[in-house]
Amino acid sequence: MRSLLTRLDRRTFDLIAAREWPGAQRVLPRLTRSANHGLLWFGLAAGAAALGGRPARRAALRGVASLAVASATVNTLGKRSVRRRRPLLDPVPVMRQLTRQPLTSSFPSGHAASAVAFASGVAFENKWWGLALAPLAASVAFSRVYTGVHYPGDVLAGAALGAGAAFAVRGIAPTRAQLAPPARPRATAPALPGGRGLVVVANQGAGQRTGPRPDRVGEVHGVLPHAEVTVCGGPGGQPLAEALTEAAERARELGGALGVLGGDGSVNAAAAVAMRYELPLAVLPGGTLNHFAYDLGIETHAEAARAVEGGEAVAVDLAWFGAGAHGEGRYFLNTFSIGVYPELVRIRERWAGRIGAWPAGVLAAWEVLRTAEPLTLRINGERRAVWMVFAGNCQYRGLGLSPVRRHDLADGVLDVRVVHGGRLARTRLLVAALTGSPRSTPVLGEARLSRLRLSGLPQGGTVAFDGEVTSGADELMLQKEREALTVYRLLPDRPAAAHPSLPE
Numbered sequence: 001m002r003s004l005l006t007r008l009d010r011r012t013f014d015l016i017a018a019r020e021w022p023g024a025q026r027v028l029p030r031l032t033r034s035a036n037h038g039l040l041w042f043g044l045a046a047g048a049a050a051l052g053g054r055p056a057r058r059a060a061l062r063g064v065a066s067l068a069v070a071s072a073t074v075n076t077l078g079k080r081s082v083r084r085r086r087p088l089l090d091p092v093p094v095m096r097q098l099t100r101q102p103l104t105s106s107f108p109s110g111h112a113a114s115a116v117a118f119a120s121g122v123a124f125e126n127k128w129w130g131l132a133l134a135p136l137a138a139s140v141a142f143s144r145v146y147t148g149v150h151y152p153g154d155v156l157a158g159a160a161l162g163a164g165a166a167f168a169v170r171g172i173a174p175t176r177a178q179l180a181p182p183a184r185p186r187a188t189a190p191a192l193p194g195g196r197g198l199v200v201v202a203n204q205g206a207g208q209r210t211g212p213r214p215d216r217v218g219e220v221h222g223v224l225p226h227a228e229v230t231v232c233g234g235p236g237g238q239p240l241a242e243a244l245t246e247a248a249e250r251a252r253e254l255g256g257a258l259g260v261l262g263g264d265g266s267v268n269a270a271a272a273v274a275m276r277y278e279l280p281l282a283v284l285p286g287g288t289l290n291h292f293a294y295d296l297g298i299e300t301h302a303e304a305a306r307a308v309e310g311g312e313a314v315a316v317d318l319a320w321f322g323a324g325a326h327g328e329g330r331y332f333l334n335t336f337s338i339g340v341y342p343e344l345v346r347i348r349e350r351w352a353g354r355i356g357a358w359p360a361g362v363l364a365a366w367e368v369l370r371t372a373e374p375l376t377l378r379i380n381g382e383r384r385a386v387w388m389v390f391a392g393n394c395q396y397r398g399l400g401l402s403p404v405r406r407h408d409l410a411d412g413v414l415d416v417r418v419v420h421g422g423r424l425a426r427t428r429l430l431v432a433a434l435t436g437s438p439r440s441t442p443v444l445g446e447a448r449l450s451r452l453r454l455s456g457l458p459q460g461g462t463v464a465f466d467g468e469v470t471s472g473a474d475e476l477m478l479q480k481e482r483e484a485l486t487v488y489r490l491l492p493d494r495p496a497a498a499h500p501s502l503p504e
Contacts, residue, residue: 009153010087016145016152017091024146025095032143033098035111040140041067041118044133054290055299059125062169066121070113070165078113078161079105084154092148102149109150109158112141116162124166124175184314185410187486189280190256191311195224197256198282198308199247203266204234216261220284223305227259244270248277257308257488261301263287264334268466271318271485272331280486282308289467292333295406296489307488314491315483316409319393321465323473332393332465336478338457339375339388339419340368374421378455385421391452391478392417412482413448420445452478 021028034040045060052060084107089097115137123130141159144150150158192198202216217229228250232243244258251258259282260270267283274281284304285293296316298304307313321336322329347364355363374385392415394406455475463472 009151028143059122063118063121066117066166070117070162074110082107109154112155112158113162115140116159117165120166187313187315189313195227197254198227199251200259203262244273261286282488312491318481318484321478336391336465387419390417418445
């Protein structure tokens with residue numbers, strides 16, 4: 001059986017070598033050289049990370065991780081376990097042959113493994129991007145036979161290893177689709193076909209650090225043509241708070257819903273207004289980071305529009321902080337922090353896209369801990385010296401100083417993380433960050449609470465919440481308001497019953 005497969009493999013190789021492939025001679029040798037050492041795929045990943053948004057960066061990272069696993073498997077196991085000579089080049093036209101011939105074992109094809117691994121990894125994040133890469137990956141794999149450096153069987157084995165590597169990476173690091181936030185608790189919200197009855201406030205300045213300002217009205221009407229849109233922000237624009245209040249009053253008249261297009265700060269302001277007017281909220285991600293929208297499972301305007309049109313919604317928790325349990329305060333959807341955490345996040349996110357999340361976290365921890373001084377305050381009555389106090393609205397995934405995202409937006413808890421001061425605290429925390437085991441150090445404390453009291457805060461101190469910064473009081477209370485806000489999001493299993501909708 002083995003000799004039969006070997007003869008078939010060589011016969012197929014000879015047929016490919018003898019055949020004329022129009023246009024291939026100018027393209028495939030160059031393509032196969034461009035894929036040496038994964039350079040083609042690393043270049044595509046770097047371009048996607050630099051020019052794309054968070055979904056593109058995530059797809060690029062998964063593709064590169066899959067490629068790395070495939071390459072390691074081929075070079076450490078594949079080529080050492082099967083010693084196969086490279087094909088004889090006699091039947092291959094000289095114009096096709098590579099100037100520098102590889103000397104390693106022919107089985108399996110590392111180029112094919114890397115190509116399929118990268119395309120498959122990207123496809124697990126976005127099937128359309130993966131399909132777009134499939135012809136390129138197939139061309140790279142075929143080029144190895146066309147140029148005479150591999151038998152077809154080598155390429156097929158490499159492709160299988162590449163696909164297996166992508167599946168292995170997905171098993172270790174599940175995709176967002178696998179870790180979609182649970183669609184609970186479900187809430188009642190009107191179905192608004194075409195966005196009829198939805199009043200959207202679009203923040204013109206959200207997410208725009210450089211370049212021309214986007215057409216916010218066009219963005220909304222592209223997916224919800226009947227929605228009413230108010231643009232705020234930018235030079236001479238209406239203030240956000242004023243625009244949200246007017247939009248909420250209009251939405252209540254229509255019996256519809258309030259919408260917001262902007263970043264986390266805009267969504268935070270809209271959530272408070274929606275709660276006050278007892279309106280469901282539609283979130284269209286339009287900022288730089290869009291943490292709440294992404295944790296909600298909404299990455300595109302089209303996904304938000306489908307949820308609005310179908311009347312699909314859930315109830316989510318809000319967190320509140322203020323002076324005393326009943327004093328004037330503010331809501332936060334994502335995070336609250338005092339101390340050095342805002343600076344740590346700023347540094348980490350500035351470098352994460354260039355060097356990866358873990359190295360960026362280490363760099364941020366080193367820079368912040370090198371220059372910071374601890375604060376002295378009381379946490380639930382206990383006096384502490386701390387560098388920072390972080391509180392997340394619901395539990396975050398990710399250990400220690402690197403909370404990443406939330407799986408459940410209605411779990412009823414504050415995710416509290418405290419970096420304590422003390423003897424050799426800087427060194428111990430940095431070692432924990434380097435070893436990837438921040439929970440092993442007593443410098444870092446973590447708890448899941450429903451209420452947190454901070455007192456003895458320094459005069460003139462600041463607190464950060466949802467990307468905004470404000471001055472803090474001498475004493476602050478943080479607490480949860482469970483299932484306080486109704487937001488639109490796609491549900492994985494749509495019920496057969498019709499949703500209430502507005503008349504046409």
